[in-house]
Amino acid sequence: MSDKYPDDSGRRRFVKGVVGGATLAGVGATGAAAINSATTSPGAGGGSTQAYAIENIAGPAPRGMPQIPLEIDSEGYLKGVWPEVKSVTQNGITVQIAETEDFKGSGVTYSSEWFQYCGVESYGGIQPDYDSDNYFVSGSNPGYAWQSEAYSEGDRLHVDDFSDYREWGNGVGQAGLGKPATGRWRSEDAEDVIPIQVIRSEEIMELAEEDPWIEASTQEGFVAWLNKCTHFCCVPKYKTEGSAKFNAENDVYCQCHQSVYDPYSIVQTLFTARPRPN
Numbered sequence: 154m155s156d157k158y159p160d161d162s163g164r165r166r167f168v169k170g171v172v173g174g175a176t177l178a179g180v181g182a183t184g185a186a187a188i189n190s191a192t193t194s195p196g197a198g199g200g201s202t203q204a205y206a207i208e209n210i211a212g213p214a215p216r217g218m219p220q221i222p223l224e225i226d227s228e229g230y231l232k233g234v235w236p237e238v239k240s241v242t243q244n245g246i247t248v249q250i251a252e253t254e255d256f257k258g259s260g261v262t263y264s265s266e267w268f269q270y271c272g273v274e275s276y277g278g279i280q281p282d283y284d285s286d287n288y289f290v291s292g293s294n295p296g297y298a299w300q301s302e303a304y305s306e307g308d309r310l311h312v313d314d315f316s317d318y319r320e321w322g323n324g325v326g327q328a329g330l331g332k333p334a335t336g337r338w339r340s341e342d343a344e345d346v347i348p349i350q351v352i353r354s355e356e357i358m359e360l361a362e363e364d365p366w367i368e369a370s371t372q373e374g375f376v377a378w379l380n381k382c383t384h385f386c387c388v389p390k391y392k393t394e395g396s397a398k399f400n401a402e403n404d405v406y407c408q409c410h411q412s413v414y415d416p417y418s419i420v421q422t423l424f425t426a427r428p429r430p431n
């Protein structure tokens with residue numbers, strides 16, 4: 154019997170992660186500490202992690218894409234929050250990790266491990282002490298016409314440019330659900346760019362009223378996530394051409410193998426983060 158997935162593929166890792174995750178999840182909430190000690194991998198900061206993610210609702214992707222908590226600075230620019238950098242001892246050696254416990258009183262531990270998949274674990278920007286101002290900036294080839302008009306490459310995303318979020322549309326799906334932008338994060342002078350997407354939406358404002366994590370991690374209806382498909386690492390897009398065929402015209406759609414994510418459903422997801430290379 155031929156193996157559909159090569160040994161070192163992301164799919165394989167996923168299968169392993171889920172088997173471990175399901176078994177350990179059976180331990181219940183009190184098993185959280187045990188999960189960490191049982192599965193800590195060699196290298197810095199890998200192992201089982203519980204990320205918040207925009208939910209995967211169709212297609213082959215194993216789980217949602219991890220959320221990036223965001224803030225709006227006093228001048229109205231959007232930035233992603235990076236967890237606190239600290240030193241810990243793992244397997245007898247001291248390593249740096251980036252982790253914030255009880256993020257803004259939400260009870261959630263926010264960790265850079267959320268982003269450690271698809272090779273991102275080796276990107277410069279994922280190093281805990283990478284020197285970055287953490288602003289979300291527009292890339293050279295933005296995903297939306299409005300963005301190409303409003304921004305040049307490297308410009309910071311600004312809250313004022315999303316003020317028409319209750320009406321905005323691009324001809325794909327229904328208008329007025331939310332206004333998106335594509336961009337990058339923690340990628341100044343870096344070889345590998347960390348792709349992100351943000352949306353401003355009424356839906357997120359409503360979710361934030363009910364959920365302490367969403368309240369802590371979003372602001373003024375803005376939500377952000379690391380925009381790498383958890384299937385085979387393509388870069389998906391909200392309201393993208395061709396997505397209607399797959400009922401994804403109001404969702405985030407990955408055109409590589411038709412995975413669909415709902416940006417208005419934030420869920421917890423357990424997976425095995427890859428360690429950063431030593």
Ligand code: FES
Nearest residue numbers: 382384385407410
């Ligand atoms: S669906 Fe395969 S990479 Fe996104």
